[in-house]
Amino acid sequence: MKLYYSPGSCALGIHILLEEIGAPFETQRINFAEREQVGEAYLAINPKAKVPALQRDDGTVLTEFQAIALYLGLTHPERGLVPASAERQARMMEAMDYVIGTVHATGFRRLFRPAEFAAREADHDAVKARGLEIVRNGFALIDRDLADADWVVGDFSLADAALFYTAFWAAARLGIPLPDRVEAHYRRMRARPAVERALKDEGL
Ligand SMILES: N[C@@H](CCC(=O)N[C@@H](CS)C(=O)NCC(=O)O)C(=O)O
Known part of the structure; x- marks a missing residue:
């Protein structure tokens, strides 16, 4: 998995969840000061021009904090990040x-x-x-x-x-x-x- 993030942005929350889960992941910084979020290369990853974006091992990309968080929680049930009830x-x-x-x-x-x-x-x-x-x-x-x-x-x-x-x-x-x-x-x-x-x- 690869997390696209900008330091101290809302992607920090997803970064924390990835650390909590303990599964292998890499990170790629998107440089907001250089407007990298609207550059062609990043738009090909996330056309919404926002972080966080999570690229899974099959290459597909998930966006939107709640969706990414839920995906991580549900795919790692042993970590108990999604309540049972x-x-x-x-x-x-x-x-x-x-x-x-x-x-x-x-x-x-x-x-x-x-x-x-x-x-x-x-x-x-x-x-x-x-x-x-x-x-x-x-x-x-x-x-x-x-x-x-x-x-x-x-x-x-x-x-x-x-x-x-x-x-x-x-x-x-x-x-x-x-x-x-x-x-x-x-x-x-x-x-x-x-x-x-x-x-x-x-x-x-
Ligand atoms: N609805 C999106 C919001 C993501 C968002 O607002 N990300 C900000 C960083 S906290 C961003 O990428 N901003 C880029 C910009 O404003 O150009 C989500 O929940 O993931």
Whole structure:
């Protein structure tokens, strides 16, 4: 398997899951600063011009965080990254979709790429302010749902890797304070050897 990634991007979550699984994989960095994601070579891998993308050993490529994560979890059942019960599986997907589809795609994206939301530069501060509000509200909801649990849904699962990459953006990249339980989850994640390996491998 080969993971296409950019350091510290959402692909970090998939990188962590690959480390957790322990199956052999390689990584290929896509250099965003050089716009490699829109270059011909990468578009042939992922025409959506995004990371993560996972190339399997038969050459086929999977995109979209939730799909890649689910594939990894289901193909390595011995690692227990997908809960057994339908209720917990659904809760795991619910949490991942919220983190990725709302907190990341509508919140952090406004902070990282305001030009995609407003053509006029004069409007970018307002776009970022709205992004920050979405991120803060999102973490507040996640914090409430975490309650006293160590992990998002019972045991460690795919959803914890998704929450981690957004918490990492807040804590390590943007200095946005995390609510207490999300902060504790972030620290718990950082204590996992697989997380440290993925961060180190990405030079973070
Ligand atoms: N829906 C996609 C989103 C992936 C995504 O937004 N990736 C970002 C990095 S975190 C990206 O590749 N951005 C490239 C760009 O904006 O040019 C997924 O879940 O995988």
